[in-house]
Structures are given as C-alpha cells and as structure tokens.
Amino acid sequence: MAFRRFTDRKKKDALLSDEIEAHLAHEVDANIARGLSPDEARRQARLKFGNPLVTRERVWEYRSFPWIEDAWRDLRFAMRSLAKSPSFAVIAVLVIAVGIGANTAVFSVINTVLLKPLTYPDPGSLVMLMNVGPQGSFQVANVPKFNLWRQQTSIFDAVAAYDQAGAGLNLTGGNDPEQLQGVHVSLDYFRLFGAPLAAGRVFTSAEDSPNGGRVTVLSYGLWKRRFGADPKIVGTNIQLDGQPHLVVGIIGPNFVTETPADLWLPFQFDPISRDQAHYFQVAARLKPGVTPQMANAELKLVADQYRSMYPGVLGPKTTFGVSSLQEVMVGDTRLSLFVLLGAVTFVLLIACANVANLLLIRSTARQRELATRSALGAGRSHIIRQLLTESLAISLVGGFLGLILGFAGVRLLLAFSPGDIPRVGSDGSAVSLDTHVLLFTLGVSIFTGILFGLFPAISTSRINLARALKESSSQAGVGFRTGKVRSLLVISEVALALVLVVGAGLLIRTFMKLQGVDAGFDTHNVLTMAMSLSGDRFQKTAGVAQIIRDGMDRLKNVPGVSTSAATCCLPLEGGFGLPFDIVGRPKGNDPNTGGAGYIPISWGYFDVFKVPVLRGRSFTEHDDGSAPGVVIINEAMAKKYWPNADPLNDRLIIGANMGPVFVEPPRQIVGVVGDMRGNGLNRDPAPTMYIPIAQMPDKVTALNSRIAPLWWIVRSPQEPHPLAKPISVALRESSGGLPVAHIRSMDEIVVTSTARQRFNMLLLTIFGASALLVAAIGIYGLMGYSVQQRTQELGIRMALGAQASTIRNMIIRQGMILATIGIVIGVTGALWLTHFLASFLFEVKALDPAAFIATLLLLSAVAVVAVWFPARRATRVSPLTALRFE
Amino acid sequence: MTREKTPAAGDLLQGTLDMLILRTLITGRAHGHTIAEVIERTSENALEIEQGSLYPALHRLEDQGLLASEWGLSENNRKAKFYRLTPKGRKRLIADTAWWKQMTRAIGLILGESAK
Secondary structure (H helix, E strand, O other), rough: HHHHHHHHHHHHHHOOOHHHHHHHHHHHHHHHHHHOOOOHHHHHHHHHHOOOOHHHHHHHHHOOOOOHHHHHHHHHHHHHHHHHHHHHHHHHHHHHHHHHHHHHHHHHHHHHHHHOOOOOOHHHHEEEEEEEOOOOOEEEEEEHHHHHHOOOOOEOOOOOOEOOOOOOOOEEEOOEEEOOOEEEEEOHHHHHHOOOEEEEOOOOOEEEEEEOOOOOEEEEHHHHHHHHOOHHHOOOOOEEEEEEEEEEEEEEOOOOOOOOOOEEEEEOOOOOOOOOOOOEEEEEEEEEOHHHHHHHHHHHHHHHHHHOOOOOOOOOOEEEEEEEEHHHHOOOHHHHHHHHHHHHHHHHHEEEHHHHHHHHHHHHHHHHHHHHHHHHHHHHHHHHHHHHHHHHHHHHHHHHHHHHHHOOOOOHHHHHHHOOOEEEHHHHHHHOOHHHHHHHHHHHHHHHHHHHHHHHHHHHOOHHHHHHOOOOOOOOOOHHHHHHHHHHHHHHHHHHHHHHHHHHHHHHHHHHHHHHHHOOOEEEEEEEEEEEOOHHHHOOHHHHHEEEEEEHHHOOOOOOOOOOEEEOOOOOOOOEEEEEOOOOOOOOOOOOOOEEEEEEEEOOOOHHOOEEEEOOOOOOOOOOOOOOOOOEEEHHHHHHHOOOOHHHHHHHOOOOOOOOHHHHOOOOEEEOOOOOOOOOOOOOOOOEEEEHHHHHHHHHHHHHHOOEEEEEEEEEOOOOOHHHHHHHHHHHHOOOOOEOOOOHHHHHHHHOHHHHHHHHHHHHHHHHHHHHHHHHHHHHHHHHHHHHHHHHHHHHHHHOOHHHHHHHHHHHHHHHHHHHHHHHHHHHHHHHHHHHHHHHOOOOOOOHHHHHHHHHHHHHHHHHHHHHHHHHHHOOOHHHHHHHHH | OHHHHHHHHHHHHHHHHHHHHHHHHOOOOEHHHHHHHHHHHHHHHHHHHOHHHHHHHHHHHHHOEEEEEEEEEEEOOEEEEEEEEEEHHHHHHHHHHEEEEEEEEHHEEEHHOOOO
C-alpha cells in the first residue's frame, strides 16, 4: 500500500495531465459564464492554476525516492570519475580489499565457532555438568556422580553421559578389519541431542543396564560406507571385537557430534557402582524456566550429598555446576579469536588511513573541478555526498573483493593448520558463507567507506572558490590543515602497525621458545599407532600383557626397528591422573598425600623416548603380575615430595579412596626418570608416576581398555614413516588380527600440539607484515607527495647552493619525525595492549624487551627505506625545471 | 527554481490544505476544480491558493487511502476525476478538526482573547 506511491509513475503522470486539462476546462467554462471572451477566459484560467508542469513535477517528485535516485546518479558519476584515474582506484580498492578480506576471514571463523548456535534442537538449554573447584572447572564424570545428577529431575529434563570414543573398536568378520569410532552413551543421549532416526530405534532402558546385551546404533556415514545403506541391516548382527552386536537402529544423516562417531554403544552403567574413575562427560537439558543459576544452587546441595556418600574424594571447596554446552565446546578459543579480531581491525584501520591519504592527495588535485561544480551551484552537502559516494564505491568494490579474498584465505589457513579450533569441521569445512558473514562484510564496507571518505570529503569541500579557480590545478589548496591531517594519518598508521608487529614479535618469540624447549624426550624417528583393545580378551591384565609381549617380540625382527614399547597414552595427548599416599607419612588435611600423572607403560618405554633414568632402574620384562609391585616417578615428583629424602626408600599407595576398582597393594619406587613435558611443551612437567602395564589391577585394565586404545611406540634409526606398513602387518599378526590406526610420527604429534600457537603466530605475523607494508606505503606516499609539491622550493634551495645531501637529510628528517612520533605512540599502546596476549605467551613476557626492540629497529628501518626514495628524488630536482615547474 | 518559490507558505498550508480538502468532500464527491472553488469561496477568498498546488495534495491523500477517486462526467458534461472521502479519511478529518480547534483556542488564549 505504501508502495503504491512509487509504481506506474508514467501512467499516473498522464492521468494527472488529463485531470489538469479537465480542471482548466472547467475554469474556462466558468470564466466564459462570467462573460469573458474565450481567449481571456483561457488566459485567466492558466493564471489562476499556475504552471501545470510544476504541479506535475511536484507530484512526480513526491512519487520518487529522491535519496535513492540521487545516490544512484552519484554512484554512476563516482564510477566514471574513478575510472578516469584507474591506478588510484585500483590501489585504493586493493588496500581496502586486503583489510576487509582479513576481517571477513576472522569474522567467518568467529561466526562459525562463537555465534552459530549448535545444531541441536533448542541448544540454549543444553548444559555440561562440571566439577567446579579452586583449580577451575572440569567436565569429567564418574558413574556415581552421573547417577546422582540423573536424579535431579527438578532441574533437568534429560541427562546423558557420553565418552569421546577414546578406545575405538574393531569391526571384524570380513576380509578388511577396520578400527571404528564407537561412542558410548547412556539412555537419554539421543533424546537429549535430538538425534533423528533413519531406521530402527535407539537403545531401550533394558539395553542400557548391566548385562543388557550387545547392541549398537549405526551412524548414517558408516551405514552408507560399510553396509551400502541396506535397511535390512537393522535387526541383524555385526561383528565388533569378534563379538556379535545387534544393530537396533540407524541415526539420520545430519546429526553432528563433537567427536565424530561411526556407531554408538550403550554404557550399561551399574546403578550401584562406587567406581571413582572419571572417564566420560555428562550433558543435560535444563527444564524450561530453570536458569543456570538455579541449577547451580541445586547442584551445590547435590555436591554436599555426594561428599557425605563418598567421604574423602571431593575437596571441601569443590562443588558441581553447569556451563552452557556451547561455551564448554568453544573453551579458550574465544580469547584467541578476539585477539585476532582486534589485530585485523588494526589492519583495516591502517588500510583506511592509507586510503584516506590517497583520497586527500586526489582531492587536492581535484580542487579546480570541485570549485567549478561549486560555482555552478552544487551545495557543500552535495559535494560531500559526491565525494562520499566515491569512497563508498571504493569500499564496496573492495568489500566484494575482500569477501572473496577472505573466504579463500580462511579456507587456506584452516586447511594448512590442523589446529584444535572447535566447531570448524575437518579443515574448516564448517566455515561457510552465510548471511551473518555477508552482512558483516557489507557493514564493514560501508563503515570503512565512510571512515576513510568522510574527513577528506569535509576538508575538501571547504574550498576557497576564488583562490582555487585562480591558482593552477596541481597546487591549489594544499593548505596547512590537510597537510597536518595527512601527517596525523601517517603517524597513526605507524603506531597501529607497531602494535601489530610487537604482537607478532611476541608470538614469534613464543613459538621459537616452544621449538627450542627441551621436551625431556627425543621426539624424532618415533612412530606411534593405536590398537583398540576392546573385547573380552583384554578385560584382564594378563591378556594385555601378553599382546604387548608378543608384539614387542615380533617387532624386534622387523628390519629398521631399534626399540619398541607400548603405553596407555602418548605424551602431549593427555593422560590419567590419580591420587597417591606415601606409606608412613601423615596426610594432613587433604584426603591424600598428593596427586600425580598416572601412565601405565611397558618396559622399553624410556628407551624409545630416550628419557634418562636418573636414579634406580628402569622397568624390565620381569616386572609382571607375578613380581612385586613397582613404580617409577619423574624428577618433578621426586623434587616435590622428597626434597630432602630418597624416594627409592618409599612405597606408594595409588588410587586410595578412588573406589574398589583401584584397590592394590603398595608399590615400591624403583627409579627416578627425567621430566617429560607430557602435558604440552608450554607446560612445566607435572609430577608423574609410571607403572608397568603388566602390573595393573585387572579392573583398571578393563576400564583402560574401554576408554583408551593401546599405543605402540617404535623407534627407528631414520625417518620412521616407511616402517608403517611392516609394523602394522607385524602387529596385526602378533595380535591375532587386530588392526592398528592413527599412525603418526611423534614429530607430527609435537607439531599438532603446537598448532594453535603456530596458527596464532602465523596469522598475527601476516597481519603485522601487511600492516607494516601498508604503513610504509603511507610514509612513502606522503613524503613523495610532499617532495612533488615542493619541487619549486627545492629548486630554489638548490639554485641558491644547497647541497644535495642537505636536501636529502631535510626530507629524511621530516619523514622520520613522523615515523618517530608514530613509534612512540605505538609503543605506548603496545605496552598496554600486549597484556591481552599474556596467556598466549610461553617463556616470553608481555613486555619482552627483545620483541619491543626488534620491532623498533624493524619499523625504523622500514621507515628509513620509505623516506629514502622520495628524499633521493628530491636531490635529483634540477633547479631549472623546478623553477619552471607549475 | 520555481518549486522553491514560496516554501514557508507551502509548509504552512500543507497540513491545513489537507484538512480543508477533506472538509470540502464531507458533503459528497467532487472533482478538483469544484474543490478549489469551494475552498476559495467559503474562505471568503482569504485563502487564495494557486489552484495547481491542490493536486499534489489530492494525490498524496489518495495514496494515503484517505481519499478514493473515479473518473466520471461533470456537471458540464466534461470528463473529470472525482474524489470522495474514505472512512479512514473521515476519521482523519474528525481528528484533525479537533486538533485544529484546540490549537486555535490555545493560540487565541496566548494572544489575549478571552476564552469562550
């Protein structure tokens, strides 16, 4: 209805014309009736009506979008005028495209990771159950906690446990055994996450109880890939770990899980379990109307209840709580993404400053044109609008290019660096172009267009008509004011670039420290691979010990293998921890003497990783189930708990208070080994206990086999990848047909573990380098322009006998003054801003003098180069041409 | 250039002209010429408007749905576009008239006329 006004304007105008004719005719009739002659009657009628054309024009105008039509006209004009100076237009568009491209890239990642809701129904009410303590929040859970949480029906609609498919399982029963990702879940898992069913059903309550039978639900991917999408598979058995499992259902194609899952198995928790091992996580859906605060208050009481049920396992300050599922998944990625966003904003600001400078140069050259238009009646606002339209044209075209650039860029970066950014899919495939990103880029484009265009437009439109028209076009109106503004722009470019380069410098230094850090073990020439030990054979320690013994015997004979070993968990990939007591020592207030990493290993482990045995001895193949229990500790543990005593005299009780699973007799400490940075190269080594796999309590072995695969580690004298095939074959044969998977060298694992740092460093370095380049172009442009403007002055100076070196130094000095001011401001800003980087740094302080000094030198050097060329050009001014120069 | 000739008068008239047009049409349908004559005559020629300026107002009111129109034959057997009030237009007239009376009374008070 409101739109009716803008439609059919031509037709309506014709009708209006008829209407006016009719009006005039009536007036003529009336005039004739009053006795006027026909001619006079017509004349009077016209006089009384006024100009019909004006009336029509007014109606026409009222039916138009004056603003949009003017804008369209301005835009066409802007395009024509930009096309007249293509080199300016191309440079400006490219600079803006780079700035917007970087922003689009970072924003599209932020959009995917932080802004997009989870793909589950009503994701806002999904929470993760957490253990909240003085050390932070952890999302691990055990069966008694889960059983207690599951009863809180006043705050939760559904509560479900699930693991991360850690152990994997083997799909057997064909010629091609395959290791699969089998996620264990509790009854309500599928309901909680709204998993769609493609066929069959999900687990029943009976199937998720102890002795509920062997059942599984397949993922859509596995069903298509391995079973040809045959719906008849539902209701039949497949062989997992050599045991028949009944397929009860198939989940639909669009169900995305945190850990990629091939199939799901029921946990079948024992409802009366007192098992204190934490090996899965629990998510829940809040009841409608229940806020996280309400849930937390309730869970505090639940924690007290838990404390009284299981005395001594929950610290006095530890409680339970909920965190939004999305927040838990995103984790600490948020901060690093915001730092990157800050960095790209700087890049964009520098780009804007640069283009603003270009525009100022251009508009001073256009003074005459603008003065002419102004003299012909264009209002000041009209000229500003015209100039702004030009800058918007630049920024919109730049934004479009930037969108393409940013999108290609983010794909490239994410593909290059595996990293551990959550929610981006494999190689960033989940990062997509959606309306959020499009709107962001459009918004940024318009904003930048106004940002870099407004000031030049305003300052240029302030024209002294008479002067501008009189003076020669190239030199008119180079006022003090615009000169000062341009200097300010260059100064801010330098300052912003300095902040970025300092940031990049700090991250580069961090990365170098990480590369140079002594991991405590030799990561080179070690091949690792996983073997899933799920199945009845591996419920007892003896079975696992046997498979390790057979495997190591077999590997001895594979050419190229120097030593081999097996372990529960690879360094840098996480592991277990257990509390311990030292026999004969008082415990004080805490339930246990201490806690330490708990790493079951085979003999040979320290040989493969070349970890020195500092005291006592290493494990041998004789440390098995029939021998007395032994444990080896690392130096960090020895220093912390035996600062003035000999640990080799003491015995440890491991896992006391952790429930019946962990009960075992005390172990004698038989050795102290060097520290490995097993929790991350950027973390100090934590106290760690190593125990022989062959001496683990059966129940711990059963648990272990369920939650983690067995990792084989093999040292070779050279690059170990060529050994992957013979080792896999040897291990498959020695184990009676178990496949190995996840074959990687330890060096690759080290690279993966520092991928985040490398990603941040790489990005910030790219941003810093582009900022530096753009700032250098800015200085160069300003000085070059000023030399050009002062050709006459320079010519006179030379004619009066000034030395070339004097002229050159003068120009360099002027350029360097700007650079120095920028550097001083930048350093001040960086001193404050680098604090935000503190958590990304390793062995480097936020105020690292080396990074700051190196940046200062680098920036000064770049500035010198950037002013050197204009300065040299200044010395080549020939006095004769200069004086004729107009 | 002409269009900016009498901006102040135009602005002042805009709102009141709308009201006058609506008021004229309360007795039934009329075409532009009649409307112009009625406004002129009933105001004792005090509001002499350029008749042409009537038409932008008529078209705007029609687009706002306050007026409806149809082509027909006039009293002199000429083709003409007739306008009439819509229910919405009637409501607007009532509201505008009330507002106008309130305003004139307020202004009268300020100018020192006794409130009657």
